[in-house]
Structure formats: C-alpha cells, structure tokens
Amino acid sequence: MTPRQDGVAENIRGFDGPLDPARADGLLTALELLRDDAGRDARLDFELLQRWQRHALGTSQLPPLRSRPAFAKGGRKRYGIAPDIRARLDACLAESAYDAARPLPLTNARSAFHALIFVLTREGIALDGVVLLRRVFFQADEPKDALALASCTDTHITATRRRAVSPDRAP
DSSP: OBOSSOHHHHHIIIIIHHHOHHHHHHHHHHHHHHHHHHHTTOOOOHHHHHHHHHHHHTOSSOOOOOOSOEEETTTTEEEOOOTTHHHHHHHHHHHTTTOTTSOOOOSSHHHHHHHHHHHHHHTTOOOSOOHHHHHSOOOTTOHHHHHHHHHHHHHHHHHHHHHOBOGGGOO
C-alpha cells in the first residue's frame, strides 16, 4: 500500500510549521531518524527515544528521563511520574516488537507519538493522516485511553488503505 501522502510529515509541516518552524524542522529530522531506525529493525529502547527527542526538542544534549510530573496545554494536562518509570518504560519498549498494541508508559506525548510511528514503520505501515494521533490526549495509565488510541490508529490505517494509491498508479 502506498499512501497518497506522507501524513506524518504533512501534519508536522501544516500544524507545527506555521507555529514554530524550528520545532517543525526538529520534528521532521526526528521522523527521518526514526524511519531509518525502523528500516534497519533497530531495537526500540530509551536511548533511541532520547536520540529522536533531542532533535524534536532542538537540544544539543540527549534529554534525560523526567523525574517530576510535567504539564502541558497551560497546565490543563498533567503527565505523572512513578518511581519505577524507567524499569516500566524499558519493559514495555522491549515488548514492542511482540505486541504493538500494548500501551507504552511514555512520559510525554511527543515520545509516545515517535514510538508509535516507529512501530508502525517497522511493520511496514505508513499513514496518510495522523491528526487524531497528534491532537487527542491519551493517558498511558488509563485503560480506556489505550482502547481509544488503538481505535484512532485503526481509523487512520483504514482511511489510508481506502485512499491508497495502487502500486501500478503510483507516481
């Protein structure tokens, strides 16, 4: 299946680009790296997430794992933290190759999005749209949100397949 467009890159260009061109450039660099890593079947681990996140954040240093709660959307969204977060993160990332639908206890939405796109790319799935995955807030510790994330992912995969360019008509 060939998507009619690169939905992830187009979403970054269309949403992040007008708001913050430098951020969009960093996100696009992270996207390129994660796709390269998925193409070489890299093991999804914290160090890989750090490498992508460094570009997404536009920093020269690898960002550390948070040790305190974080807030987004003017304080309306809270990202909690647990004492064993690194062990839980490592365990879930290690299982990503076996159960892509298992929710990952990632500590921010950007890392979670990168991990999801990595897993989809590694499985040969490209999306022509990602608006639900980038605009809907999912909490890793909320079981109904894991189902909502899976449903939104399925919605985008189904829509991409429906609109896909057949290989004999690809540009």
